[in-house]
Amino acid sequence: MSTPLTRDLAAFVATLSFDALPAEAVATAKLAFLDATGVMLAGKDEPCVTVLINTLEPSAGDASLFCGPQRVRAPEAAWINAVATHALDFDDTALSAHPSAVMVPAIVAEGEHLGSSGRDMICAYVAGFEVWAEIKRREAGQHHLKGWHPTGIIGAIAAAAACAYLRRLDVDQVVNALALGASQSAGITANFGTMAKPFHAGRAAHAGVLAARLAQNGMTASSDALEHAQGFLTAVSPSGQVDRVSPCEVGKNWASASIGLHIKKYPTCYCSHRPIDAMLSLREMHPEFAPDDVEEIVVSMSRRNAMVLRNARPKTGLEAKFSIEFVLSCALIVGRVGLSELDNAVVLRKDIQAMMERVRTVYDPCEDPSSGYAPFDQVAVVLRDGRTIESEPVALARGAAGAPLSDEEVRSKFLDCTSRTLDETTALGLYVRLKRLDTLDRIGAAFVEADE
Structure with a gap:
C-alpha cells in the first residue's frame, strides 16, 4: 500500500512560510538565484535560445526576458529563460540534476507577473527543492541509466510546486498542480550534447508555470499521481525499486539546508x-x-x-x-x-x-x-x-557543497557571465540586489528594476 505522497507534498507546499525556513535553506535559495541569473545572461544568445524565440514568437506580456526590457507572457519567459540558463551547462547541480535552471526562471517569471516579494520567491524555490528531494529519495536507482534526464522529468513537478506556492494554491489545487506537472515530464539522455538538453530544462519550467495556472483555474488530475502503482515514481523507475510506502519527510529533513548546491567551476557536465x-x-x-x-x-x-x-x-x-x-x-x-x-x-x-x-x-x-x-x-x-x-584522488569537485567556491569566486563567475550582456556598473547592481533578495518587496524586470 502506498503513502499519500502527492497530498502530503501538496500540504507542505500550501502551508509553507518563510519564517519556517532554516537559515541554510534561505542561503541555498539566494545562491541559486544569483548563480542561475548569471549563467542565464551568459547563455542568452546561444543558438538554441534563438531557435526557440524564433519558433515561439512570444506575445507581449509582463515577464522579462534576460533581465532586459523585452517582456513576454510568463509561461514563455520561463521557457526561454530556462533554456538560456542551461544552454552552457554552467548552472548549478544538486539531486543528480539541475534544479535552479528549471525553478529560478519559472519563479522569476511568475514572480514578476504576480508582483511577488523576494521572500516569496525564496520560499517558492525551497518548496520546489524539497519536493524534488523527496521524489529523488524514493528512487533506489539512477534515472540516467534508464535514459531519463532528471532535470526534465522531476523538474516539471518541482516547478509546479514552486509556482503553486507563489499563487497560494490550497492543498487540493496543489495536488492537481503536482499531478499536472508529472504528466508533462520529459527528457532523455540520448539528447545530451545537443540543443535538446537545455530544451528539457525549458520545457520543465514552462510545464510548472502552466500546471499551477491550470490547477488554479479548475483543471483536475489524480490525487495519487506520484505514488500510484502506475504513477510517476513507478513509471520512470529504472528497475522498479521505488519507495511508495514510507512517510513523507518534507518539512522534517530540509534537503535545501543539508544538501545545498554544487556551483559549477567549469561549463561542462x-x-x-x-x-x-x-x-x-x-x-x-x-x-x-x-x-x-x-x-x-x-x-x-x-x-x-x-x-x-x-x-x-x-x-x-x-x-x-x-x-x-x-x-x-x-x-x-x-x-x-x-x-x-x-x-x-x-x-x-x-x-x-x-x-x-x-x-x-x-x-x-x-x-x-x-x-x-x-x-x-x-x-x-x-x-x-x-x-x-x-593526481591525488578527488572526492569533491571545487564548487561542490562540501568544497564551496569562495564569495569572491562566486562574484567573479557572475561578473564574467554577465559581461557578455551588461556593463560592469549594471552587473554589480544586479549582483547586489540578488545578494539581498530576501529584503526586496517586489520583483520587477527580473531584479534590474526591483523595488527597494
Missing part, C-alpha cells in the same frame, strides 16, 4: 568536474612535462558517469561538454576549461583532437548506487619515457 580538477592539479604540481611527452591519459571514474560523458570524439562545443576525452585534453594542453574553450574552433584543434585519442577510462567498481559516483576520481598521465604521474 558535472560528471567531468572531478577529473578536470585532478588534471589541472596534476599539471600544476608537475610542470616539467609537456603535452608531447604524454603517451596516455588514464582516468578512473564510475561507469555511470562515463556513460553520461558519451561523446568520445566531439566535433562541437556542445558535444565537448559531454566528453571526458575533451575536458582532460583541454585541461592538459590549454590549462583551463572555461567558456572560451567550449568553442568549436578549440574542440577541433589538431593537438586537442590528437590528445583525445590517448585518453582511456577505467571504471571504479565501488560506485554509489544512489549518486552514481565512485568514491573519488583520479587521473594518471603515462609519459613516453615510461614514468607514470598520478
Whole structure:
C-alpha cells in the first residue's frame, strides 16, 4: 500500500512560510538565484535560445526576458529563460540534476507577473527543492541509466510546486498542480550534447508555470499521481525499486539546508568536474612535462558517469561538454576549461583532437548506487619515457557543497557571465540586489528594476 505522497507534498507546499525556513535553506535559495541569473545572461544568445524565440514568437506580456526590457507572457519567459540558463551547462547541480535552471526562471517569471516579494520567491524555490528531494529519495536507482534526464522529468513537478506556492494554491489545487506537472515530464539522455538538453530544462519550467495556472483555474488530475502503482515514481523507475510506502519527510529533513548546491567551476557536465580538477592539479604540481611527452591519459571514474560523458570524439562545443576525452585534453594542453574553450574552433584543434585519442577510462567498481559516483576520481598521465604521474584522488569537485567556491569566486563567475550582456556598473547592481533578495518587496524586470 502506498503513502499519500502527492497530498502530503501538496500540504507542505500550501502551508509553507518563510519564517519556517532554516537559515541554510534561505542561503541555498539566494545562491541559486544569483548563480542561475548569471549563467542565464551568459547563455542568452546561444543558438538554441534563438531557435526557440524564433519558433515561439512570444506575445507581449509582463515577464522579462534576460533581465532586459523585452517582456513576454510568463509561461514563455520561463521557457526561454530556462533554456538560456542551461544552454552552457554552467548552472548549478544538486539531486543528480539541475534544479535552479528549471525553478529560478519559472519563479522569476511568475514572480514578476504576480508582483511577488523576494521572500516569496525564496520560499517558492525551497518548496520546489524539497519536493524534488523527496521524489529523488524514493528512487533506489539512477534515472540516467534508464535514459531519463532528471532535470526534465522531476523538474516539471518541482516547478509546479514552486509556482503553486507563489499563487497560494490550497492543498487540493496543489495536488492537481503536482499531478499536472508529472504528466508533462520529459527528457532523455540520448539528447545530451545537443540543443535538446537545455530544451528539457525549458520545457520543465514552462510545464510548472502552466500546471499551477491550470490547477488554479479548475483543471483536475489524480490525487495519487506520484505514488500510484502506475504513477510517476513507478513509471520512470529504472528497475522498479521505488519507495511508495514510507512517510513523507518534507518539512522534517530540509534537503535545501543539508544538501545545498554544487556551483559549477567549469561549463561542462558535472560528471567531468572531478577529473578536470585532478588534471589541472596534476599539471600544476608537475610542470616539467609537456603535452608531447604524454603517451596516455588514464582516468578512473564510475561507469555511470562515463556513460553520461558519451561523446568520445566531439566535433562541437556542445558535444565537448559531454566528453571526458575533451575536458582532460583541454585541461592538459590549454590549462583551463572555461567558456572560451567550449568553442568549436578549440574542440577541433589538431593537438586537442590528437590528445583525445590517448585518453582511456577505467571504471571504479565501488560506485554509489544512489549518486552514481565512485568514491573519488583520479587521473594518471603515462609519459613516453615510461614514468607514470598520478593526481591525488578527488572526492569533491571545487564548487561542490562540501568544497564551496569562495564569495569572491562566486562574484567573479557572475561578473564574467554577465559581461557578455551588461556593463560592469549594471552587473554589480544586479549582483547586489540578488545578494539581498530576501529584503526586496517586489520583483520587477527580473531584479534590474526591483523595488527597494
